[in-house]
Amino acid sequence: MMHRGGIQFLALFILLHQVRTFTLVYGNGIPSSCVKLEAKYKQSLGLDGTDTVEIPEDLQVPAGNKLRFCYFAEGVQEYKFNGTAWNNFNASAILLGRENQIMGQHFYLPEADNLGGQPTWETFSPWSMVTSKPLKKILVMKDATAWVLLQSTHESGSRKRFGRVTYTQRLFTSGSLSPNSSSSEGAVYGQYVESPYTAVYAYYTKHH
Ligand SMILES: *[C@@H]1O[C@H](CO)[C@@H](O)[C@H](O)[C@H]1NC(C)=O
Ligand SMILES: *[C@@H]1O[C@H](CO)[C@@H](O)[C@H](O)[C@H]1NC(C)=O
Ligand SMILES: *[C@@H]1O[C@H](CO)[C@@H](O)[C@H](O)[C@H]1NC(C)=O
Helix, strand or coil, rough: HHHHHHHHHHHHHHHHHHHHHHEECCCCCHHHHHHHHHHHHHHHCCCCCCCCCCCHHCCCCCCCCEEEEEEEEEEEEEEECCCCCCEEEEEEEEECCCCCEEEEEECCCCCCCCCCCEEEEEEEECCEEEEEEEEEEECCCCEEEEEEEEEEEEEECCCCCCCCEEEEEEEEEEECCCCCCCHCCCCCCEEEEEEEHHHEEEEEECCC
């Protein structure tokens, strides 16, 4: 009995802990592209459409910014082994709009810009580009890469796309876990691994 009680207590604690640290961000007035992609994400994970998906408080964008649009990303994260650890050095993903149309692509600049930004998103038509640096990462799901909050370091091109994006969130990830220590046995310096993933990227601009 004691033992079972202990397990129940632990389960309750984990549940409460999650409820406390997660708050709901998406609600009324969110862009339809984000609503649609959230639905797609839930479907891909077999969640009920009415299940609420909550964004960790630490990944929330500072006040004064507004969620404008979302894209769904499908592609790979790229890791390289440096002798002791696997590092995420690039990505190659297409960005899909709410009707599954290709809007652009995601990759890393060959070198960080002078504000430390490297992860980059580009739209094709109209052309625009934003480079960002990660501020916070949180593993939300056990079997998927982290959710991330990023701050823009350089924006250009169409102001209807990435031209004035201030913050980006990587949410609702699947796949792309970095290779772990057991998979580094036998790995050689410079070895390269591609890890398939999907995610929803949410883009914010200054609230006027
Ligand atoms: C390899 O990467 C890890 C993690 O980023 C870092 O701490 C370490 O210093 C790197 N080692 C070399 C030899 O560059
Ligand atoms: C990432 O890959 C793209 C091509 O897909 C390339 O243009 C870019 O230089 C690469 N970035 C790094 C950091 O290797
Ligand atoms: C480590 O990586 C290997 C190979 O990718 C995988 O089979 C294994 O499940 C991973 N272990 C953990 C603890 O993630």
